[in-house]
Amino acid sequence: MKVTIFGTGAIGSHVAGRMARAGKAEVSVVARGPQLEGIRAEGLTVETPEGAFNVKVRAEQEPARLGPQDAVIVTVKAPALTGVADSIAPLLGPETPVVFVINGIPWWWGEGLDVLDPTGSVRQKIGLERTIGGVVWSACTVMCPGTVKVQSATNRVLFGELDGSLSPRVQAIAAALDGPGMGGVVSPDIRTEIWTKLLNNLVNGPICLLSRRHMKGTFDEPAIMEAGLTVMREAMEIARALGHPIQADAEKQILRSVGIAHKPSILQDLEQGRGLEFDALFTVPLQLAKQAGVRAPLLELLVALARKGAYAAAA
Template sequence: MKVTIFGAGAIGSHVAARLASRGRSEVSVIARGPQLEAIRARGITVEAPDATFTAHPRAEQDPAALGPQDAVIVTVKAPAVTGVAEAIGPLLGPETPVVFVINGIPWWWGENLTSLDPGGVARARIGLPRTIGGVVWSACTVTEPGVVRVQSAANRVIFGELDNRMSPRLQALADALEGPGMGGVATTDIRTAIWTKLLNNLTNGPICLLTRQDMKTTFSDPAVLAAAKAVMHEGLAIAAALGHPVPGDPEAQILRSVALAHKPSILQDLEAGRSLEFEALLSVPLQLAREAGVATPTFELLVSLARQAARFG
């Protein structure tokens, strides 16, 4: 199975290294700059709770150097989706699926969410039939080019068809990734999986943008933790109103997450001067809440404050 990871940030590098270490797939990455050069020279080193190891996927900047793949896993930030759609063509054979493992509400969620796919480029050039939804659970950071530090122990990528069927291509992707340190999961309810992960982004993203601190430091203050729990309950109400009620014990999940001395990806992006996933993580969920008639006073306040903090910080 020939698999290309399009985007070699923290998540993309972690997924690529795990896939390559399984030995079941021919793994390549699309990267650029110092990350590209480091992967070519030394591979990807993962420093994780379960193991420290180095994998050596092929690394290219130009998709045309790789040719058609059996699957492409896109792990760029949401604002980069248009660029991926414009460049991905050489990787696509007639049946190549494209998995979007991206934080927040994805571009394919609804035609009215035009801010997530400006000009409809992804919808036109990739299309819904090829598209598979994805959710990743992994707290990781690129500490230097070619090196990823992973703080979470229960890492996994969830794959789901947009129509919620269980398909052979879905199971093949999950099987290719399954193994020690990171699981591959095929689901028949990808939208609920997205909202389950999004709850974390809603609770820690805007608050950590304001504090400029990691989650453990930020939420050690009981008043701040109470605000995060309030946002979590508002997020649960949005998900339920959209028909995707989150199962299990979301509060326990949030408490495990905020115990990590890890900076959310949106804060990492701000500090690195990269584009923020503000639309997908914060603005669009707020838009969906308003359309569904769900009151979100705490979340709305924090999004407004976070927008100012990101603009002037």
């Protein structure tokens, strides 16, 4: 099975490294800049709580050099999806599925969310038929070109067909990631899985953008923790109104995650001068809340403040 990971930020590098280490697929990556050169020169190094490992994967900037694949896993940030759509064609055979393992509400969620695919190129050039949804649970950071550090002890990627079916193609992709340290799981309800992960992003993203600190150093203040729990309850109500109720133990999961000395990806992006995933992570969830008639006053306030602060810092 030939699999290409399109994008080698922290998550893409981690997934590529774990899949290559599992040895069940021929893994390639589409990368650029220093990350491309680092992977070519030294391979991918993944530093984990259980130890570090290094794997060799083929790395190319131009997808055409890789040719058609059995599956493509897209791990770029939402603002980069138009570029993916414009360049992914050489990787696609007649039936190649494309898995979007991205943060927030994905472009394929539904009608009226044009901000997630503003040119329509993702829908036109990749399409819903090829698309598989994905959710990743992993706290990791690129330390230097070709090296990613993983801070979470439990890491997994959930894959799901948009219609909830347990198709052979989604099961094959999940199986290719089944190995030490990271599991590939097939979900019959990927939309609820997306909202469960989004819950985490909504709690820690706006608040850490305001504090400019990692989660552990932010949520050790009781008043901030209480605000985070209020946001969590607001987000759970939105998800419930949309028909995607989140399990009651989500609060425990949130408490565990905010105890890690890890900066949310959107704060990492701000500090590195990269484009921010505001729309997928914050704007669209609030838009969906209004459509469902659900009020989320604290979340709305924190997002507004975080937006002003982030864009002032980037100016």
